[in-house]
Amino acid sequence: MYRIANVAVVDPRDGSITADQDIRIADGRIAGIGAAAGPDRDQTTVDGRGRFVVPGFVDMHAHPLNLGDPTRELGLMLAFGVTGYRQMSGTPDLLRRRRDRGPAVDDGTPALLATPGAVLTPINAGKPDTAVAEVRRQVLDGADFIKAALITPEVYAAVQTEADRLGIPVVGHLPAGVDVRAASDAGFRSIEHVGPGLGVLGGCSCHEERLRATTSRGPIKAPPFKIPFADKVAEKLIGRIVVNPAQMTGPATLRAIQDAVDSFDEDKARELARRFAANDTWNCPTLIRIKAQQFCDDPAFAADPDLRYATAKERKTWNAAAAAFRKKFGEAQRAVFAAQFALQLRVVKILDEEGAPLLAGTDAVGAAWVVAGASLHDEFDLLAEAGLSPLRILRTATTDPARFLGRERDAGTVEPGKEADLVLLDRDPTAAVANLHTVSGVVRAGRHQDTAALTALKEQATGR
Ligand SMILES: [Zn+2]
Known part of the structure; x- marks a missing residue:
């Protein structure tokens, strides 16, 4: 179990954005989402401040x-x-x-x-x-x-x-x-x-x-x-x-x-x-x-x-x-x-x-x-x-x-119960298409990969 803390959650259905949310992730799913609760020493935290989260x-x-x-x-x-x-x-x-x-x-x-x-x-x-x-x-x-x-x-x-x-x-x-x-x-x-x-x-x-x-x-x-x-x-x-x-x-x-x-x-x-x-x-x-x-x-x-x-x-x-x-x-x-x-x-x-x-x-x-x-x-x-x-x-x-794909119960929005397949963006994706390129974190089946991990994946793919 870990949290993505203080992140803005984007709903692709209507473009609404809920600021300052904590997303709890466990067993590859979104366990819960709620107003940011402040530091929690017992839990690993991914800092979402200033960032936006959308479905993968x-x-x-x-x-x-x-x-x-x-x-x-x-x-x-x-x-x-x-x-x-x-x-x-x-x-x-x-x-x-x-x-x-x-x-x-x-x-x-x-x-x-x-x-x-x-x-x-x-x-x-x-x-x-x-x-x-x-x-x-x-x-x-x-x-x-x-x-x-x-x-x-x-x-x-x-x-x-x-x-x-x-x-x-x-x-x-x-x-x-x-x-x-x-x-x-x-x-x-x-x-x-x-x-x-x-x-x-x-x-x-x-x-x-x-x-x-x-x-x-x-x-x-x-x-x-x-x-x-x-x-x-x-x-x-x-x-x-x-x-x-x-x-x-x-x-x-x-x-x-x-x-x-x-x-x-x-x-x-x-x-x-x-x-x-x-x-x-x-x-x-x-x-x-x-x-x-x-x-x-x-x-x-x-x-x-x-x-x-x-x-x-x-x-x-x-x-x-x-x-x-x-x-x-x-x-x-x-x-x-x-x-x-x-x-x-x-x-x-x-x-x-x-x-x-x-x-x-x-x-x-x-x-x-x-x-x-x-x-x-x-x-x-x-x-x-x-x-x-x-x-x-x-x-x-x-x-x-x-x-x-008939997967609306499992995917398509950032909501509790859905698969934790997510993208973290540095900028508001509803404001400009270029902001969709600002990927700074990816969660796949609950596993978070930060910017350094994503850069490493790209580096592994170069020079072949
Ligand atoms: Zn084809």
Whole structure:
């Protein structure tokens, strides 16, 4: 049992701040909160004077467990205030290991809050019957959700039906060629990367049908026969594409993007946003990820001081991705990507204004220029650039993930009985987005790490 003393408690639901509180922490939970009681010689105390406490940040789109040994990346995430994450790609092995190991808590790493099995692609879900079999297998292995990536509309329909029957949510990439409104009505639970591509933007265009037809040809075809080690092959293939999928954009897709920009219809966008709100269809825009794709050779990425937390191998891969981008795309093409990004920001703001639910996520680990942990703060800044208030941004990483994951009894606010996963900030996070960066302490499963411990975690991650 210990206390965080004289701290200001922030409620992300309404932005109210209760000054001068003592938070008692025991057995990984918040045991009690009350007016500061003054010094107590019998109890260890963390000095919270002048500081603000919020729930631990959740990165709702990350891939640390793609690595054989994610210790470094998980440490970095914790050092930047990330106390939990949604793993966005799984393997049968990951699911089995988690099931066999049980719910052991590691207070030195962020919590794995949810994971799918293998991402659905033409390799494991090329046809409706194989896709349905894959969904059943993943449910038996203990997947928390099904992640769609590169599947056809026909496969998606079969997957959604089977997943509904088995009571497991479907999230991920809106399959190319699927009507975004129909997917929302069918229960698609979270849309990643604003689509990706034209998935959401297309639905805001008065050329919607035409755009859907031009972008429905997927880049990968289903193999005509069952290939051995298909999951491993898929992992490798996806790993190569994942660094920067925008690299594969061809002239027809670029024309479609420009078309989507030119034919944007704000009324349609607002109607779509209201539909997302009514259907409880979430969006995890991962703006840092789509910016890093569409501006891959922007020198600001290569000059980012946070790159010291990337490995030498990552820096090499990312610089190569930037060079390939520069070689392939000229001024005209990069202007199209820039216009697309401006529209993506505008749509995120419309989602915010119309009450559509939003999640903060990064796509860290595997994506060019997206540094584990640090990138969640980049995401906060980009959500602010889109026009979200600091309080709304705080919610996308705290109370909103708790609601999305059905964990409101355990997480999402700083209240007695909840898990002691907390972030201490030096400045008021409701006043400015920059204040969300002032992490000076993290509590994970009750264990407090002070500034020195967090700095040590970051230092361990540098020079690799
Ligand atoms: Zn991802």
